[in-house]
Amino acid sequence: MREAEAARQHQGTVITANPRGPTLDTPRQGKQSAARRVLVEAVGWSRRRPFQIIAGAGALAWLLLRSGTKPSRFSYPCQQSALAAATAALGVPLVAAILAGRAGLLSFMRSGMGKLGGGFVALLLIAWFTAASLPDALPMIVLAPPQGYRPEVFHVPYARGVEPGRFGGVDDLVALLGASGFKLHRSAMLAPSSGPDGLIDPDDVVIVKINAQWAQRGGTNTDVLRGVIRAIVEHPDGFAGEVIVADNGQASGSVARLENNAEDTSQSPQDVAVDFAAEGWSVSARLWDSLRYSSVQEYGEGDMGDGYVLAGARDPQTSIIVSYPKFRSAGGAYVSYKYGIWDDLQQVYEADRLVVINIPVLKTHSIYAVTAAVKNHMGVITTGLSTDSHAGVGRGGLGSVLAEVRRPDLTILDCIWILARPGQGPASLYASASRRDELVAGVDPVALDVWAVKHILVPQIQVNGFTPPQYAAQDPDNPNGGFRMYLDRSMSEMLAGGITTTNDYSAVRVHRLVGDIDRDGDRDLIDYVDLPACLAGPDFAVDPTCSTFDGDGDGRIDLTDVAVLQNLFSGP
Numbered sequence: 001m002r003e004a005e006a007a008r009q010h011q012g013t014v015i016t017a018n019p020r021g022p023t024l025d026t027p028r029q030g031k032q033s034a035a036r037r038v039l040v041e042a043v044g045w046s047r048r049r050p051f052q053i054i055a056g057a058g059a060l061a062w063l064l065l066r067s068g069t070k071p072s073r074f075s076y077p078c079q080q081s082a083l084a085a086a087t088a089a090l091g092v093p094l095v096a097a098i099l100a101g102r103a104g105l106l107s108f109m110r111s112g113m114g115k116l117g118g119g120f121v122a123l124l125l126i127a128w129f130t131a132a133s134l135p136d137a138l139p140m141i142v143l144a145p146p147q148g149y150r151p152e153v154f155h156v157p158y159a160r161g162v163e164p165g166r167f168g169g170v171d172d173l174v175a176l177l178g179a180s181g182f183k184l185h186r187s188a189m190l191a192p193s194s195g196p197d198g199l200i201d202p203d204d205v206v207i208v209k210i211n212a213q214w215a216q217r218g219g220t221n222t223d224v225l226r227g228v229i230r231a232i233v234e235h236p237d238g239f240a241g242e243v244i245v246a247d248n249g250q251a252s253g254s255v256a257r258l259e260n261n262a263e264d265t266s267q268s269p270q271d272v273a274v275d276f277a278a279e280g281w282s283v284s285a286r287l288w289d290s291l292r293y294s295s296v297q298e299y300g301e302g303d304m305g306d307g308y309v310l311a312g313a314r315d316p317q318t319s320i321i322v323s324y325p326k327f328r329s330a331g332g333a334y335v336s337y338k339y340g341i342w343d344d345l346q347q348v349y350e351a352d353r354l355v356v357i358n359i360p361v362l363k364t365h366s367i368y369a370v371t372a373a374v375k376n377h378m379g380v381i382t383t384g385l386s387t388d389s390h391a392g393v394g395r396g397g398l399g400s401v402l403a404e405v406r407r408p409d410l411t412i413l414d415c416i417w418i419l420a421r422p423g424q425g426p427a428s429l430y431a432s433a434s435r436r437d438e439l440v441a442g443v444d445p446v447a448l449d450v451w452a453v454k455h456i457l458v459p460q461i462q463v464n465g466f467t468p469p470q471y472a473a474q475d476p477d478n479p480n481g482g483f484r485m486y487l488d489r490s491m492s493e494m495l496a497g498g499i500t501t502t503n504d505y506s507a508v509r510v511h512r513l514v515g516d517i518d519r520d521g522d523r524d525l526i527d528y529v530d531l532p533a534c535l536a537g538p539d540f541a542v543d544p545t546c547s548t549f550d551g552d553g554d555g556r557i558d559l560t561d562v563a564v565l566q567n568l569f570s571g572p
Contacts, residue, residue, distance in 0.1 A: 158547030167227025369482035396489025403497025
C-alpha cells in the first residue's frame, strides 16, 4: 500500500534529469488554455504587488507608532503580526534598516508633514482593503468533493497528560490508530502499533513538522512533540533512522524560545530534541527560516546546496510559485521535502525513506479565520523569493503545495490548548488559550480541519461567549466565510492534482479508543473490570479516569456506552 502511494506521488524521482519537470499537471492543463493561464498570472501580479507594498508600508508605520522606542513591545502579538506583514511585503533588510532608525522616523511621523503622509497611506490602505474584498479578476474554479469518499479521523477526546519521558495522549492515539488498522511502525512483527503495512521503517528519516513561529500557546505543544518522537523511536525492530523537528517561521521562527506551549512552559522544541539526542537517538531541531531566500536546484540537477526549490512557473489557478525545502540534515541525510532522501552514490531518490508527520495547533486566525492542518504548510514553503505564498492562501495556494509537493503521511492536530477567539491569532497568549486536552489525527488534512473546526473549535468559541454573527468567518457551515473559502479552494487544488479529499465533515468516519483500558488492541474481560465503577448515568459528567468508556463521546457514561462496548467486545 505504501509503495503504491509512493509510486503515484513520486513518479520519475529516480531519474537524474530535471526531477521537477513541468509544474502544470495534465488535468489542469486540459481545463485552461495557455492564453487564460497567462491572463491569470498577469492580472494577478498587477493587482497584488502594489497592494502588498502599500499594506506592508502601512503595517510598518503602525509598528513604528505603536512600539515607539521600546524594543520590548515588539514581542506583543499585534506587533509580531505587523512585523510579519511588513517583512513579507518589503523584505527583511529594508524593514530592519528602518526599525534601526525608528527614533528619527517617529519624530518626522509626528510632524505636520508626517501626519499628511500618514493620511495618504491610510487612504491607500482603505483602497487595498476594498480591492481585497472584490472578486478575483477571473473566477476561481472550485471542484466538488467526490461522492462516497469517507475519510478517517482518529479522535482522543480525553488526552492523558505528561508521563516520564512521554505523553499519555499520544500513546492512546498510537493505540487507537493501530486498533483501527493504521500501524505506526512497519515491521514483520504483528503488534498493536506495528505490521507489514506500517508507516515508519526502522531506518526512515522522519520530518516532524511543527509550528515554531509563535510563542506561548501559539506553537506546537512540546509535550505532544515529545510523545510523538517517543512513539517513533520505540520501533519494535529498533530505530536506526533520524527524526528532524522542523518549521519555517518566515523569519520569526524559533526552536529555543523561553515561553513555550507545554506543562513546563520553559520546555522548547530544541530541549526535546536535545533530550532524545542524549539518549542516543538521532534527533535534531531545524529551522528553515535561514533558507527562505536561498533558491536552489534539486540534487538530481547537481546542486547539493541547502535552500528552497521553486516551481518554474506560477500555479495557473492560485498564482503562487510552489516551493519546498531541500537540505542536509544533522545526521548527514540529503533531504528533498518533495522527492525523499537522495542517495549520492546511486544518484537516485529514495522516496519511501522520508516520512512527514504534521503537528499543527488548532487556532483562530485574524486573516484566514482558522489555522490548522492545511494552514500549517505556511511553514513548509517560503514567502520569500517573490512566491506570493501568504496572499495565495486565500486562493487555495496551500492546496497547490499539497498537490504538487507532498501531502503529510500523518497529521496530528494539537488540541491540548486551542485559541478560540474570532479576530485573534495565530499568536496565542497563555491567557487567551482554552484547554481542551484533545488530539485529532488523520491522513486527509482538509477533512481533519473541517471536522475539528465543527466539533472542537466552534463549540469552544461558543463556550468563550461568542455568538453566531461573531464567528461567521470560522463557521464550517458558511461557504462564504474566510475559513471555508480558502479550505474549499485548497481542496479543489488537491482534487485537481489527483489527491482525494473532502470538505464534508458529515462524511468523516470517526474512531475513538473505546473500552481498551490496557491499550493492548482488544476489548476483553480485563477491560471490563472497571466499567461498573464508571457507570454514572446520563446526568453526570464523565470522570477523566473513565473517559475510555465514553463510547458515544457525549461526556457521560450510561447504558448507551455499555451497548457500544458490547459491540466492540472481541476477547483476548
